[in-house]
Amino acid sequence: MKLMFTIDKKYDKKMAKAFGFSKEALGKMDIQYKSLFPFLEKSKKLYQKSWNEINKEFSDYIEKKTGYKWFYPKYECVVSVTHRGVSNWGIVPKVVRHWKENPDFMRRIIAHELIISHYFEIHKRHYKDSGLKDGQIWALAEIAAFALTSLTKDVKKWWPWNVEYYTNHNYRHIVDLQNKLKPIFLKSKNFDKYIKAGIKLVRKYPDMSPRQK
Secondary structure (H helix, E strand, O other): OEEEEEOOHHHHHHHHHHOOOOHHHHHHHHHHHHHHHHHHHHHHHHHHHHHHOOHHHHHHHHHHHHOOOOOOOEEEEEEEOOOOEEOOOOOOOEEEEEOOOOOOOOHHHHHHHHHHHHHHHHHHHHOOOOOOOHHHHHHHHHHHHHHHOOOOHHHHHOOOOOOOOOOOOOOHHHHHHHHHHHHHHHHOOOHHHHHHHHHHHHOOOOOOOOOOO
């Protein structure tokens, strides 16, 4: 898998609409693109340089840990004027990341968004008969991304300053499930067992959603 950083105002605004941005806010994005474009270009180059240093190792790591190859040879990360981080729920191989971050610090969040997309692809292709709602799959994907970016020794090479399996995030409603899945992840040598355990547990949480408070 190769991740390429791009500037794509159309897609950035599409995600903004999906998140409920007003017409006024969308109009401000047009202004931002005009004034910030040189800095978006600079961030794109710096992000690409930093990510290239870990791309192959990270790509191989995810394939080894999940037991599934990446479903596309090329993924894109849109450098955004507004979104801190957005994954894709198994529709296109594209994620989004805010433009004004430290090029090395941003690695874990981009990895997190890529893993969410990868998890959705796995579920869509191999667990489509689970009967889970998209919100439930999202919760499991989010939790898997936390685990795969913090609970293994491999990740200490790529973001040693940020390897906490943190639960002080904005999605307070998934923390109970997240804590239940942590020991299962640590004990499971097979990622499919971890997925199946998650499917069983998340049935007790039928109304999961990233917009839930």
